[in-house]
């Protein structure tokens with residue numbers, strides 16, 4: 217290992233902070249950036265359950281986590297070495313946070329771009345800004361997919377009542393009107409049924425803004441651009457699946473088995489693994505995920521939600537972070553999605569994605585007490601709670617992974633047949 221020279225790496229100024237051994241093979245791995253070894257401090261923007269489970273996985277590998285989030289006692293803070301509780305536009309706090317970390321990742325894709333950019337001046341940000349830019353705007357996301365010849369629902373951009381009327385004419389009905397940014401779990405969406413109703417575009421537009429909470433949105437990005445929306449043709453899908461791909465610093469990729477996802481009230485209710493789809497379709501999903509991750513030069517995880525239709529796979533949306541539909545990996549896989557994220561962003565080799573069990577992941581939403589008592593008595597169930605004190609309707613409080621043995625196929629070794637969830 218050569219001697220470190222500050223010119224070699226933009227983290228040079230902060231080397232005084234590094235504990236012995238925290239950065240391995242300094243300064244660079246083939247020009248891609250520093251590799252962080254055990255003992256390094258990983259910054260996480262966001263303090264939710266995804267950050268919490270990432271921090272727990274990081275701790276197992278000997279890393280420390282520093283959480284940055286506005287909330288007090290966030291699920292991630294409760295299990296991490298350090299927390300900065302501040303707003304995402306508190307530049308002073310962001311600078312101090314980033315300088316204290318060897319690298320920074322994020323656990324939700326709605327981190328304001330300005331925040332992420334600011335942080336990236338002081339510490340490597342993985343996945344990078346491009347993944348955030350694409351994933352946090354449905355219009356950019358759809359265009360990004362279509363430019364790669366990846367199918368999506370037919371769509372049109374909408375910036376107000378006038379363009380909404382045009383978009384409905386162009387896309388037809390049924391359709392779904394969604395805010396382009398800041399919507400999740402069905403928030404900021406209006407379903408337009410096949411039969412045209414009485415609604416007039418002005419009222420629809422006002423309703424959308426109200427539903428999305430744009431009226432009192434303080435997000436700087438929104439104030440710059442004004443609200444934008446997308447009208448998507450309704451896809452008559454057979455089922456919904458998701459694939460989670462990890463891409464390392466060296467560009468190597470690994471995909472977890474496909475999950476089949478079932479929603480209730482627009483929120484993921486359960487994921488079944490393996491998804492009940494053909495090997496051909498699995499391969500197509502993996503190909504889509506790989507092309508997206510490669511084109512984003514992603515270092516980390518990318519979750520891709522897909523509709524299975526008679527015309528093949530349509531991308532619904534993607535997220536450059538761990539995903540709710542990947543929680544089953546915590547108990548059914550050799551490497552969980554959270555450990556895989558840590559491996560990827562730290563520049564370590566990716567772990568085995570071999571699945572040792574079939575799994576059903578069930579979200580615990582709202583009041584979960586009845587379920588967790590039953591789960592403790594079930595020897596095939598693993599319970600994960602997020603440390604949230606207050607349960608509210610629609611709030612994700614934890615999840616259960618139900619495991620069942622995989623039936624071996626005679627003459628075939630487990631790892632050989634199913635790198636991607638095919639039956």
Ligand code: AMP
Nearest residue numbers: 369392400401402448449450451479482
């Ligand atoms: P989203 O917030 O875009 O992930 O949408 C939440 C859920 O709404 C999806 O998981 C689907 O079940 C449904 N959905 C969203 N967009 C469409 C679409 N264009 N066609 C049919 N169903 C959709």
